[in-house]
Amino acid sequence: MNASAVVFYILSAFILATGLLAVTSRKIFRTAIWLLFSLTGVAGLYFWLGMQFIAAVQVVVYVGGIVVLIIFSIFLTQQSGKDLPSPLRRRTVFSALAACIGFALTCLLLSRYSSFRVKESDYDFAPDMSISAIGNQLLSTSEHGYVLPFEVISILLLAAMIGCIVIAMKSKPGDK
Amino acid sequence: MPVAPYLLIVLVPLLPLVGFVVLGLFGRRYLRAFSGLFATGLVFLSTVIALSVAYDYYFISGAGPDSVYHSAKVLNIHWLSFGPDFSIDMDLLVDPISVMMAVIVSLISLMVHIFSLGYMKGEERYATYYAYLSLFTFSMLGLVLSANLLETYIFWELVGCSSYLLIGFYYDRPAAVAAAKKAFIVTRFADLGFLIGILVLSFQAQTLDLRNLIQILGPGGQSLADALLVPGNKGSFLGISALSWGLTLVFIGGAGKSALFPLHIWLPDAMEGPTPVSALIHAATMVVAGVYLVARLYPLYTATPNVAEIILWVGAISAFVPAVIACTQTDIKRILAYSTLSQIGYMMFALGASGFTASLFHLFTHAFFKALLFLCAGVIIHRVHSNEMKDMGGLRRLLPVTHVCFLIACLAIAGIPPFSGFFSKEEILAVAWENNPFIYAIGLVTSGLTAYYMFRLYFSVFWRKTPAHEGLHHGEAPASMKIPLIILAIGAAFAGFIPFSRFITPDGRPGEAPAFGLNVIPPVFIALLGIGIAAWLYGKESNRPEKAAKALRGLYTFAYHKFYIDEIWLFITKKIIFNLIGRPAAWIDRNIVDGFMNGLASATAGVSAATKGVQSGKVQDYAWFFFMGIAGLAILFIYLYT
Amino acid sequence: MNQIPLSHILFVSTALFFIGMYGLFTRRNMITMLMAVELILNSVNINFIAFNKYLYPEKLEGVFFSLFIIAIAAAEAAVAIAIIINLYRNLHSIDVEAADEMKF
Numbered sequence: 056m057n058a059s060a061v062v063f064y065i066l067s068a069f070i071l072a073t074g075l076l077a078v079t080s081r082k083i084f085r086t087a088i089w090l091l092f093s094l095t096g097v098a099g100l101y102f103w104l105g106m107q108f109i110a111a112v113q114v115v116v117y118v119g120g121i122v123v124l125i126i127f128s129i130f131l132t133q134q135s136g137k138d139l140p141s142p143l144r145r146r147t148v149f150s151a152l153a154a155c156i157g158f159a160l161t162c163l164l165l166s167r168y169s170s171f172r173v174k175e176s177d178y179d180f181a182p183d184m185s186i187s188a189i190g191n192q193l194l195s196t197s198e199h200g201y202v203l204p205f206e207v208i209s210i211l212l213l214a215a216m217i218g219c220i221v222i223a224m225k226s227k228p229g230d231k
Numbered sequence: 232m233p234v235a236p237y238l239l240i241v242l243v244p245l246l247p248l249v250g251f252v253v254l255g256l257f258g259r260r261y262l263r264a265f266s267g268l269f270a271t272g273l274v275f276l277s278t279v280i281a282l283s284v285a286y287d288y289y290f291i292s293g294a295g296p297d298s299v300y301h302s303a304k305v306l307n308i309h310w311l312s313f314g315p316d317f318s319i320d321m322d323l324l325v326d327p328i329s330v331m332m333a334v335i336v337s338l339i340s341l342m343v344h345i346f347s348l349g350y351m352k353g354e355e356r357y358a359t360y361y362a363y364l365s366l367f368t369f370s371m372l373g374l375v376l377s378a379n380l381l382e383t384y385i386f387w388e389l390v391g392c393s394s395y396l397l398i399g400f401y402y403d404r405p406a407a408v409a410a411a412k413k414a415f416i417v418t419r420f421a422d423l424g425f426l427i428g429i430l431v432l433s434f435q436a437q438t439l440d441l442r443n444l445i446q447i448l449g450p451g452g453q454s455l456a457d458a459l460l461v462p463g464n465k466g467s468f469l470g471i472s473a474l475s476w477g478l479t480l481v482f483i484g485g486a487g488k489s490a491l492f493p494l495h496i497w498l499p500d501a502m503e504g505p506t507p508v509s510a511l512i513h514a515a516t517m518v519v520a521g522v523y524l525v526a527r528l529y530p531l532y533t534a535t536p537n538v539a540e541i542i543l544w545v546g547a548i549s550a551f552v553p554a555v556i557a558c559t560q561t562d563i564k565r566i567l568a569y570s571t572l573s574q575i576g577y578m579m580f581a582l583g584a585s586g587f588t589a590s591l592f593h594l595f596t597h598a599f600f601k602a603l604l605f606l607c608a609g610v611i612i613h614r615v616h617s618n619e620m621k622d623m624g625g626l627r628r629l630l631p632v633t634h635v636c637f638l639i640a641c642l643a644i645a646g647i648p649p650f651s652g653f654f655s656k657e658e659i660l661a662v663a664w665e666n667n668p669f670i671y672a673i674g675l676v677t678s679g680l681t682a683y684y685m686f687r688l689y690f691s692v693f694w695r696k697t698p699a700h701e702g703l704h705h706g707e708a709p710a711s712m713k714i715p716l717i718i719l720a721i722g723a724a725f726a727g728f729i730p731f732s733r734f735i736t737p738d739g740r741p742g743e744a745p746a747f748g749l750n751v752i753p754p755v756f757i758a759l760l761g762i763g764i765a766a767w768l769y770g771k772e773s774n775r776p777e778k779a780a781k782a783l784r785g786l787y788t789f790a791y792h793k794f795y796i797d798e799i800w801l802f803i804t805k806k807i808i809f810n811l812i813g814r815p816a817a818w819i820d821r822n823i824v825d826g827f828m829n830g831l832a833s834a835t836a837g838v839s840a841a842t843k844g845v846q847s848g849k850v851q852d853y854a855w856f857f858f859m860g861i862a863g864l865a866i867l868f869i870y871l872y873t
Numbered sequence: 874m875n876q877i878p879l880s881h882i883l884f885v886s887t888a889l890f891f892i893g894m895y896g897l898f899t900r901r902n903m904i905t906m907l908m909a910v911e912l913i914l915n916s917v918n919i920n921f922i923a924f925n926k927y928l929y930p931e932k933l934e935g936v937f938f939s940l941f942i943i944a945i946a947a948a949e950a951a952v953a954i955a956i957i958i959n960l961y962r963n964l965h966s967i968d969v970e971a972a973d974e975m976k977f
Contacts, residue, residue: 060876067885074889074912078896083905090908093889097915100885104926109939113918116943121911121950128954129904132961140968142899146851150898153858154891160862161887164869169880192933193940201937208944215948219955225962848976850969851898858894 062103070096081138083129091122108186237305237325240284243333244372246277247340250365258358266358267351270365271344277372278337285334288325289734299740302326302442304378319439324378327735328526328591332375335598336516340368342715343511346606349711350507350613360400360505367393371516375523379439380429383524387425387488390520391418394512398504410500417497421487425524428480432531435473445530448474478531478538481524482545489521489575492549496797498572502564506612509564510605514571515598522578522594529587529737543583543666547673550576554680558687559791562618563608566688570644571601573677577659580670586662592731593655599722600643600652606716607637610708611692620691627693632713634693636720641689643723645682645758648751654727660754678754682761690769882923889916903957903967907950914946 070093077089094117101110142150193201250273258266288300305323312318323329344364351360370389377383392415399411433439436447485491490498501513512518525532525542532539550573557569574597581590610633615623627634643650646657656678663671792798845856889912896909918939925935961967 057876063877063881067881070885071888071892074892077912078892078900078905078909083902086905086908090911093912094915097919100882100919101922104922106922106926106936109918109922109936112940112943116947117911117915120947124950124954125904125908128957131958132904132967139905140901142901146855147899149855150851150895153855153862153898154895157858157862157894158887158891160865161891162884165880165883165887169878169883189933189936193937204937204941208941212944212948215952219951222952223955223958846976848973850972855898858898 059103063100066096066099066103069093070100081141083137083139084126086139087122087126087129090125091118094118094122106185108189237284237288237303239280240323240325240330240333240376241306243277243281243284243337244369244376246273246280247365247368247372249273251362251369254358254362254365258362259356263358266361267344267348270361271341271348273365274337274341274344274368277368278334278341281330281333281337284325285330288330289327300327300734304442317437319381320379321382322378323376324441325376328523329376331591331595331735332523333372335595336368336371336375339515339598339602340364340371340511342602342606342719343507346510346609346712346715347505347507349709350609351505352709356400360397363393363396363400364508364511367397367512367517371520374520378441380433380441380444381439383441383527384422384426384429387484387520388422390517391415391422391488394418394501394517397508397512398501400505400508401503404503406500407503410497410503414497414501417494418487421484421494423484424480424482424487425484428477428482428484431473431477431480435477441527445528448531448534472535474531475535475538478528478535479541481528482521482532482538482542485521485524486545487521488524489518489579490549490572491521491545491576491579492552492572493796493800495549495553495572496800499565499568502562502568502618506564506605506609509568510602510609513568514601514605518571518575519578519594519598522575522582522590525579525582526587526591529582532582533585533737539583539585541583543580543670546576546578546580546583547670548576549573550580550677551673551680554677554684557684558680561620563611563620563623563688563692564605564618566620566684567601567604567608570604570681570685573681574601574644577656577674577677580674581659581662584662584666584670586659586666587737588732588735589655589658589662591735593652593659595729595731596643596651596655596723596726599719599726600640600650603636603640603716603719603723604644606712606719607633607640610712610716613708613712620688623692624695625693630693630708632716633708636716637689637693639720640723641685643727644685645762646678646754647682647758647762648755649724649727651723651725651727653755655731657751657754661750664750675753675757679757679761682758683765684761686762686765687769690765694770879923879927882927883920886916886919886923889913889919901968901970903960903969904954906969907953907957910953911946911950914942918942 073089073092073096077086077093080086080089094113098110098113098118101107101113192199193205196202247270250270254262254266254270262269303325305325306321308321309318310321344361347360347364351357354360367390370386370393374383374386374390377386395411395415398414399407401407429439432444432448436444438444438447487494498513498518502509504513532542553569553572553576557566557573560566560569574593578590578593578597581593610630611623611626612618614626614630617623639650643652646653648654660671660674660678663674893909893912893916896912897906900906900909921935921939921942925932929935957967960972964971
């Protein structure tokens with residue numbers, strides 16, 4: 056077991072542990088922080104995989120965007136000092152059961168079909184090379200170009216933005 | 232043969248329909264004051280059209296080169312098509328009878344409309360009254376003009392419906408409501424027979440069209456009658472042939488509408504309606520629908536002597552029994568109602584005795600004098616505010632016009648020459664004499680009774696007492712009420728001179744005018760005798776009527792209570808039908824039919840109550856179910872069905 | 874990194890997925906439910922990246938999918954928060970149990 060493997064297991068343990076804390080913690084603000092750690096761990100995992108660009112996007116969008124948004128909304132809607140309401144016991148039991156069943160099922164499937172054909176060569180792109188390749192392909196109009204999905208996603212983001220404003224807008228007392 | 236000129240006849244029923252629709256929808260709110268004039272105007276138009284078409288038909292274009300009156304179909308509309316050769320049509324038939332009936336119906340209806348302008352004035356539901364009256368006129372005209380049996384049936388029911396509405400016009404009086412219900416139920420009960428009869432006949436003939444039906448089933452050419460008449464042959468039931476069954480059932484329908492014995496019980500009660508309505512519906516037009524129906528299918532009835540025999544006897548009994556009852560009644564309208572029953576009996580037995588022309592002739596004249604009698608009764612009631620004979624008396628000075636008209640009508644109905652009733656009655660009696668002397672005897676006695684009770688009424692109303700002079704200055708009646716009386720009186724007096732047999736015969740060929748010989752003497756003599764007795768008993772105030780009643784006590788009470796026929800019907804319906812059929816049916820309905828439905832409903836409700844908890848509105852429960860479903864399907868497809 | 878078999882990474886992502894699912898089922902606060910959804914999306918992203926890296930290192934499809942998922946997740950988070958804020962305004966609570974009007 057070399058250092059790389061050790062780093063992987065530590066990262067994995069970190070992601071899972073903070074993720075578990077994020078879904079069980081009683082204080083909402085701590086939940087958000089645990090989530091932040093977990094997402095950062097996922098970004099670390101991407102670094103470990105050699106996907107620097109995705110890791111950077113993960114940090115920028117999730118850590119810098121979504122989690123901050125969530126924290127804002129916590130401030131808007133919640134007294135962050137209070138404990139969260141504890142889940143119903145019946146539902147906790149059944150949810151844990153469902154999660155375990157799902158996990159066991161997926162692991163069974165994984166062990167059954169884990170003989171992937173793994174390519175040993177060509178692992179390492181040069182990081183900058185990878186990013187420029189991503190950029191070229193993302194905006195390329197040739198056969199494997201992603202410019203159309205890119206435009207579509209930009210329209211989606213615009214629509215989501217307008218939608219959010221409309222939904223969250225305070226309606227005047229008179230209208231309805 | 233040109234058909235186009237008769238196309239105008241379509242308007243004859245349609246104009247009253249327009250009146251009904253307009254008055255029914257807007258009458259009460261917008262046209263209140265004008266509704267009477269509006270409806271009357273429309274009926275006037277349709278009367279004019281009917282008369283012009285009749286003139287055209289009888290005198291100009293109706294008769295072919297062989298001077299036979301042909302029938303013509305106007306307005307052939309396919310309405311409900313069931314297949315290539317079976318459809319229900321909406322079409323109008325123009326032939327001697329239908330044109331004659333259209334003229335009578337529209338004319339009498341017009342008179343009644345005009346009369347009602349005065350009679351119903353100031354009535355709360357004036358517009359509604361005219362709407363109903365228009366509906367009735369429309370349906371009756373449709374009935375007489377319709378060219379197939381089902382169309383006839385539709386209008387037949389419409390007529391019954393409008394009759395129901397008009398009898399129950401004063402719906403705040405319990406008696407009127409009960410009478411309306413009684414009329415409706417009794418006629419409806421008989422109509423069931425009519426409907427089954429239609430089905431039997433049209434099934435055998437494979438057509439509903441009247442002309443084809445007569446051609447196929449009637450005697451002659453491509454007749455099925457011989458095959459169908461043999462008992463035990465195709466379609467026979469209980470040893471009676473299909474044709475006899477069908478015709479008998481149709482006759483039962485006609486008997487219900489025409490109030491023949493023993494289904495006559497509704498007609499006297501129907502007098503609860505406004506008097507002009509009684510004149511129109513329950514004297515001149517609707518109640519003769521049965522006669523008209525039998526006359527329509529006359530060739531078929533002549534082909535089935537056994538059914539004709541039934542008609543003969545039912546008609547004779549219906550002529551005689553109500554005449555006896557009429558002699559004892561004291562309500563003016565009821566006397567007239569029983570007299571109507573008796574006269575319809577006359578028409579019916581004339582048909583049964585194959586006196587087609589005589590019967591329709593009597594129908595024609597009867598329409599005039601009976602409508603006249605009722606309208607006169609309307610004037611009298613309007614004046615006296617009572618239907619009871621004892622409240623009247625000596626009215627001849629107060630109501631001079633009515634007096635003369637009433638007298639003309641009484642002479643006509645009693646059969647005194649030269650008034651119209653004399654001619655038609657004479658023809659009927661002549662037919663009866665040829666056919667069956669016993670029936671002739673019944674007819675003769677009835678004729679005497681008719682003269683007696685009509686003049687009993689006449690003397691009680693107009694003579695007997697010296698009049699109380701209060702109210703002389705009121706005047707008799709408005710002109711709108713007098714004019715119809717005068718017109719109808721002219722009709723009642725002179726309609727008999729129409730050479731009826733020239734126009735209306737079973738086969739359309741002009742017949743011979745009957746010659747009046749010595750056979751005139753007995754009916755006229757017996758009528759004069761009846762008048763004499765009535766004058767002796769009721770001419771002056773005396774105790775003779777009471778004495779006579781006492782002398783004939785048993786018979787008198789028996790007749791006074793209408794031979795207890797109502798009670799017999801009540802016994803049959805209440806004690807027998809309700810207990811033996813109604814109750815078990817109700818039990819089955821309540822416990823089995825309803826029970827099944829209720830069981831279904833409560834089972835559904837129970838299942839939904841048991842399962843609705845799943846729809847908890849908790850989104851996380853839904854997610855949980857969703858996931859477990861996916862997991863279940865995954866297991867199913869990955870491990871069990873690989 | 875080539876000493877770590879792909880199945881281990883997949884095991885991590887599966888575990889993260891079911892942790893997120895557990896959170897989605899049990900959390901009563903809608904914002905925390907949203908966080909659980911983010912965890913689930915991340916686990917999917919990990920899968921895409923790992924498959925891309927291990928099976929088709931010369932291609933970039935997995936990366937693009939992840940990018941799009943991240944973009945959509947951002948949009949989704951924004952919309953979800955807008956809805957939560959609106960709900961909070963109407964119900965004065967963001968407890969998911971309170972929003973149960975759509976029932977029998």
